[in-house]
Structure formats: structure tokens, C-alpha cells
Amino acid sequence: TFSAPLTALSTEHYYATSLVSGTAANPANAVSLPNNNDIVTTAPLLTVTQSSAAAGSYVSLAGANTGSNLLVTCAGYNPSSGNFLVLGTTDAALPVELTEFTASAIKGGVVLHWSTATETNNAGFDIERRSSSSSWQRLGFVAGNGSSAVHHAYIYTDVSASAGANTYRLKQIDRDGGFEYSREIEAMMMVLPERFELAQNYPNPFNPATTIRFAIPAGPQDHTTLRVYDLLGREVTTLVDGVLQAGIHEARFDASPLSGGVYVYRLKSGNFSAIKKLTLIK
Numbered sequence: 418t419f420s421a422p423l424t425a426l427s428t429e430h431y432y433a434t435s436l437v438s439g440t441a442a443n444p445a446n447a448v449s450l451p452n453n454n455d456i457v458t459t460a461p462l463l464t465v466t467q468s469s470a471a472a473g474s475y476v477s478l479a480g481a482n483t484g485s486n487l488l489v490t491c492a493g494y495n496p497s498s499g500n501f502l503v504l505g506t507t508d509a510a511l512p513v514e515l516t517e518f519t520a521s522a523i524k525g526g527v528v529l530h531w532s533t534a535t536e537t538n539n540a541g542f543d544i545e546r547r548s549s550s551s552s553w554q555r556l557g558f559v560a561g562n563g564s565s566a567v568h569h570a571y572i573y574t575d576v577s578a579s580a581g582a583n584t585y586r587l588k589q590i591d592r593d594g595g596f597e598y599s600r601e602i603e604a605m606m607m608v609l610p611e612r613f614e615l616a617q618n619y620p621n622p623f624n625p626a627t628t629i630r631f632a633i634p635a636g637p638q639d640h641t642t643l644r645v646y647d648l649l650g651r652e653v654t655t656l657v658d659g660v661l662q663a664g665i666h667e668a669r670f671d672a673s674p675l676s677g678g679v680y681v682y683r684l685k686s687g688n689f690s691a692i693k694k695l696t697l698i699k
Contacts, residue, residue: 497570513539513561513589513597516568520585520604529585536565541685543588544573549581555588563592578606609635609663615684615691618670622696624671629656629695631684635663639687643668645695646681653680661686672697 518531530542539561547553558579562569570636583606587599610632618627632643643657653675656668670682677699683692 423487463533511535515587515589515599518587518599518602518604520583522578522604522606526574527578527583527585527606529575530570531587531599532558532568533562533565534568536562536569538592540590540592542571543590544575545586545588546575546578547584548579550579553586553667561589564645570600578604580606583604607664610665611635613684613686613689613691615682615693617693618682618695622698623672624669624677624698627695629668629670629682630665631668633661633663633686639664641684641686643684645670646683648679648681656682657684670695 513536514534516532516534519529521528522647523528531542533539541561542559544556544559545553546556556575557573559571559573575585581601584601584603586601588596589599590596611636612632614632616630616632618629620627629643630641640661641657641659641661642655644655645653647653654670656670672680675697677697679694679696681694682691683690
């Protein structure tokens with residue numbers, strides 16, 4: 418159990434830090450609130466305003482898990498029956514209300530934007546990142562605004578993001594050393610190829626379908642074709658025919674109607690041309 422002393426004419430905010438079975442002291446005052454599965458909430462579950470009690474009096478809460486909701490009841494402190502308060506401390510847990518957190522991949526990095534509606538004793542934010550090949554790493558720190566009841570916007574650019582998926586989170590740090598993590602968000606970092614490339618199809622040998630990957634570099638784009646031929650030089654099918662954006666592309670070749678054997682595929686774009694063999698097994 419936990420007790421929270423109230424001063425006269427004060428407002429106290431309570432945050433969920435744990436869920437403890439209890440008996441409602443006054444069911445008539447019960448309110449139904451979301452059950453956060455014992456996870457610290459991002460906003461007060463209950464705000465109690467004490468307008469008439471003398472300084473040093475108490476307000477108590479009782480909670481019970483009703484399945485989809487956490488039942489919370491407000492009642493006066495009763496010394497003979499004990500204290501029924503079961504939710505966290507006043508203005509303690511997660512003192513920053515995060516209203517936005519986004520990541521956008523740009524040329525040369527990933528830009529993170531986040532904003533807060535309120536802050537309490539906020540020292541600032543550690544920016545952390547992980548990828549498919551690395552664990553969480555600290556990238557930098559952005560100072561907070563201490564205690565504030567107005568909107569604040571923050572920005573951070575990660576210039577060391579690797580190609581592929583990058584996951585980010587914020588570590589909000591209190592001035593007393595406490596901290597909380599934000600939700601995780603992901604940004605896909607694309608690196609444009611520096612040259613043309615035609616990769617070996619996969620799988621190879623194959624039956625009945627295979628995938629051909631090729632790269633188009635940045636710069637003025639020419640008409641691109643990807644065609645498959647038999648060993649006599651006769652065209653079997655055209656997989657790509659048009660102007661493509663720079664990047665990594667894939668084309669699927671379904672050879673179901675064809676006889677087994679060796680075929681060749683050719684990528685042509687402007688002055689670039691490359692040929693590779695593929696094997697169909699039936």
C-alpha cells in the first residue's frame with residue numbers, strides 16, 4: 418500500500434506503477450479506466466483535487482482488476498481501516514507526456530521528430546538505435562526543458578544509419594537519474610547504387626520460377642530492358658521494358674511453359690549491357 422499526503426487546495430496526479438488487489442472504499446465514486454497491465458502509464462490515471470481538507474489529510478484509492486479495466490475508487494483516508502491507496506506516487510512516474518515520435522529517411526541519414534505536451538524535471542533524451550546486425554547503441558543526447566506545461570518539439574538527425582531497417586527509441590532521463598523508454602519506431606534507409614549491376618538469378622538451377630535482381634545507379638535514367646533468350650539467341654520473354662528509378666530492382670521469371678535447359682538473360686540500359694546464364698530443371 419501507499420499513502421499520499423495532500424495539502425489544502427492542491428491537485429495530485431497518480432500514475433499506474435502496479436496493480437494490487439483491494440477493496441473499493443466507496444463504490445459510488447468508482448470510475449472505469451484502461452488496464453495497462455501493470456505498465457507505467459504515459460498520463461495520469463486519476464487526478465484528485467483536494468479543496469477543503471486540511472493540510473496533511475489523505476486521499477486513498479482502491480483498485481481491482483476487472484479484466485479489461487482497472488477499477489479505481491477515490492475515498493477519504495480512514496485510520497481505523499487502513500490505507501487503500503494502490504497506485505504509484507504523485508507526479509513521479511514518467512514525468513514527460515510524449516505526443517509524437519516519428520522517423521523519416523532522407524538522403525544521408527534519418528531524421529527523428531518528437532514532441533511533448535508537458536514535462537516535469539526532464540533532463541533530456543538519449544537517442545538509441547539498433548539494426549538487424551547490432552544491439553541498442555546510444556547515438557546522442559538532446560536536452561529537455563525541465564518542468565514545462567507547454568508544447569515542445571525536438572529534432573535529431575542520425576547521419577550514421579546503415580542501409581536497411583533501423584529501429585529507434587528515446588530514453589527520457591529525469592534530473593534525479595530516473596528514466597523511461599519510449600515506444601520503438603522504424604525507418605528504412607536506402608542507399609542508391611553507384612553503378613549498374615546484374616546479379617545471378619536465385620535460385621539457380623530452378624523450377625519453375627526464379628528471381629533476377631539488378632541495380633540502376635543514380636543519375637539520368639535511360640530506357641531499361643531485361644530479356645531472356647534461349648541458346649540460339651531467340652527471345653523467350655521480356656521481363657522489364659521501361660524507364661526505372663535508381664535503386665535495387667527485382668524481376669520474377671516464371672518458366673513453367675518452357676522446356677528444361679540453359680537460358681541467358683540480358684540487362685540493357687543506355688550504354689550498359691550485361692548477360693548471365695540460368696538453368697531450368699524439369
